[in-house]
Amino acid sequence: MGMTMTQKILAAHAGLDSVEAGQLIIADLDLVLGNDVTSPVAIAEYKKLGLDRVFDGKKVTMVMDHFAPNKDIKAAEQCKMCRDFCGKMDIENFFDVGDMGVEHAILPEKGLVVSGDVVIGADSHTCTYGALGAFSTGVGSTDMACGMATGKAWFKVPSAIKFELRGSLQGYATGKDVILHIIGMIGVDGALYKSMEFTGEGVHSLSVSDRLCMANMAIEAGGKNGIFEVDDKTIEYVRAHGCREPRVFKADDDAQYDAVYVIDLSQIKPTVAFPHLPENTRLVEEIEDIKIDQVVIGSCTNGRLEDLIAAEKIMRGKKVAKNVRCIVIPATQKIYLEAMEMGLIKSFIESGAAVSTPTCGPCLGGHMGILAKGERAVSTTNRNFVGRMGHPESEVYLASPVVAAASAITGKISHPKEVE
Amino acid sequence: MKFTGKVIKYADNVDTDVIIPARYLNTIDKKELASHCMEDLDKTFVNRVRQGDIMVAGYNFGCGSSREHAPIAIKESGISLVVAKSFARIFYRNSINIGLPILECPEAVDAISEGDMLEADLDGGVIYNKTTGKQYKTQLFPKFIQDIILGGGLVESVKKGLIK
Numbered sequence: 001m002g003m004t005m006t007q008k009i010l011a012a013h014a015g016l017d018s019v020e021a022g023q024l025i026i027a028d029l030d031l032v033l034g035n036d037v038t039s040p041v042a043i044a045e046y047k048k049l050g051l052d053r054v055f056d057g058k059k060v061t062m063v064m065d066h067f068a069p070n071k072d073i074k075a076a077e078q079c080k081m082c083r084d085f086c087g088k089m090d091i092e093n094f095f096d097v098g099d100m101g102v103e104h105a106i107l108p109e110k111g112l113v114v115s116g117d118v119v120i121g122a123d124s125h126t127c128t129y130g131a132l133g134a135f136s137t138g139v140g141s142t143d144m145a146c147g148m149a150t151g152k153a154w155f156k157v158p159s160a161i162k163f164e165l166r167g168s169l170q171g172y173a174t175g176k177d178v179i180l181h182i183i184g185m186i187g188v189d190g191a192l193y194k195s196m197e198f199t200g201e202g203v204h205s206l207s208v209s210d211r212l213c214m215a216n217m218a219i220e221a222g223g224k225n226g227i228f229e230v231d232d233k234t235i236e237y238v239r240a241h242g243c244r245e246p247r248v249f250k251a252d253d254d255a256q257y258d259a260v261y262v263i264d265l266s267q268i269k270p271t272v273a274f275p276h277l278p279e280n281t282r283l284v285e286e287i288e289d290i291k292i293d294q295v296v297i298g299s300c301t302n303g304r305l306e307d308l309i310a311a312e313k314i315m316r317g318k319k320v321a322k323n324v325r326c327i328v329i330p331a332t333q334k335i336y337l338e339a340m341e342m343g344l345i346k347s348f349i350e351s352g353a354a355v356s357t358p359t360c361g362p363c364l365g366g367h368m369g370i371l372a373k374g375e376r377a378v379s380t381t382n383r384n385f386v387g388r389m390g391h392p393e394s395e396v397y398l399a400s401p402v403v404a405a406a407s408a409i410t411g412k413i414s415h416p417k418e419v420e
Numbered sequence: 421m422k423f424t425g426k427v428i429k430y431a432d433n434v435d436t437d438v439i440i441p442a443r444y445l446n447t448i449d450k451k452e453l454a455s456h457c458m459e460d461l462d463k464t465f466v467n468r469v470r471q472g473d474i475m476v477a478g479y480n481f482g483c484g485s486s487r488e489h490a491p492i493a494i495k496e497s498g499i500s501l502v503v504a505k506s507f508a509r510i511f512y513r514n515s516i517n518i519g520l521p522i523l524e525c526p527e528a529v530d531a532i533s534e535g536d537m538l539e540a541d542l543d544g545g546v547i548y549n550k551t552t553g554k555q556y557k558t559q560l561f562p563k564f565i566q567d568i569i570l571g572g573g574l575v576e577s578v579k580k581g582l583i584k
């Protein structure tokens with residue numbers, strides 16, 4: 001029986017000719033990731049194993065991004081625990097304040113993930129790297145600990161849903177709108193335990209940045225992973241950043257899918273997910289006036305250079321609305337520097353936005369932009385659960401960078417054409 | 421493994437941000453995590469939960485963040501077992517890996533009310549509602565996963581050479 005892209009990658013890493021959905025396998029890992037919130041739990045578990053070496057110091061990485069720069073003493077202790085552990089274990093890819101970035105933005109940028117890899121990360125948005133044709137999935141800290149020890153992890157081979165993309169995005173539509181549209185269509189558990197495989201000629205029209213954004217939110221539909229067919233753009237990106245050769249896996253023609261959806265990219269319109277689930281999607285052009293208190297532009301979903309360029313273009317020469325705080329967070333130091341050299345940072349500041357060093361910060365209600373009771377934010381992040389950005393009675397509306405930028409200017413959730 | 425406990429029931433899509441809000445993730449102290457368990461969804465939980473109680477919930481329980489702090493907080497709060505219509509996959513994995521017993525059983529969940537007394541047999545795959553007298557069969561875990569659970573979690577399994 002034919003295999004999906006994901007199944008082929010898993011079979012190759014389990015030393016098997018073929019695998020099928022539901023099969024339990026043990027696969028070799030190309031990379032094991034943790035952050036400053038999940039790694040301390042993993043380190044505590046790892047210590048129970050009584051080992052003095054991780055399986056491969058080059059294949060383990062830790063990124064201090066959630067509560068870093070340290071938001072309080074306890075957060076500082078957690079980062080210190082990670083720093084000490086990485087030093088002791090010769091883990092060279094330890095990213096700390098000064099050269100860090102939001103984990104899922106920095107790993108592809110540093111070339112640590114290439115097509116065909118199997119990656120686990122103790123962070124649910126590890127699925128991001130599927131954009132590069134890798135199998136990558138979020139796990140917990142104990143999985144991370146055992147992955148660091150053995151270089152292996154157990155998986156139940158997933159079945160898949162195929163999304164056949166056609167056409168190309170028009171106007172102000174972005175990859176964020178495509179994935180919000182899909183989550184709205186299939187629901188927050190619509191892809192539970194499954195792969196979301198993105199194929200079709202429409203894939204080629206999407207930038208790598210848009211693909212990273214879409215794969216990033218596969219978890220928001222319950223997906224085990226989101227994965228894009230590899231094309232010239234992928235190879236070009238990986239070669240420009242990667243230090244290893246990509247391995248290209250293609251789904252068999254007779255691969256089995258639980259469902260197939262055809263998505264016409266040209267029909268996608270700017271979309272916003274209302275509180276408190278990413279599936280509560282509505283078209284921006286169809287919503288009533290919703291006043292906002294804060295805008296966040298950043299995160300592993302939408303903090304890349306392309307996102308900042310698009311947002312700045314909307315905001316250029318205009319002022320952030322009175323009583324709205326607009327916080328822009330470039331996802332990595334490199335993005336920050338490039339944005340500065342392009343004049344984007346100056347422009348954001350002149351518009352009245354605050355620009356922060358890279359951090360996950362407000363996305364998870366950690367720091368750098370917490371909401372008070374009753375406040376509303378438009379955010380380019382990935383979750384709008386109860387209390388996600390602060391007070392349990394605050395609200396988060398998920399949108400693309402251009403919708404967030406337009407909303408910052410008008411003070412209400414707005415279509416970019418409103419500020420043209 | 422057999423469990424008997426009183427039911428504390430929640431709805432669909434209980435996410436890990438409400439199970440343990442991120443503002444408390446600056447610690448790995450289990451007791452401290454448990455003291456904030458379910459805080460943003462149900463402020464009464466920590467005061468009314470008793471050792472052995474069984475948490476029952478709808479679809480997609482534990483969705484969202486991969487934070488293992490969520491099943492750790494639930495386990496440490498005294499909950500002996502979580503029964504849900506379905507679990508989000510990372511929470512499902514984490515529960516197995518840390519040894520928090522879980523069961524998927526959509527039919528049982530619909531017929532269970534807050535405060536009911538349940539008996540559950542993990543090995544036999546049976547849930548018995550003592551309050552209503554009704555019994556439900558659940559699917560057993562595959563042997564590989566049973567071995568991890570019975571072996572005391574993933575770390576113990578790795579120690580024993582289950583994953584080399």
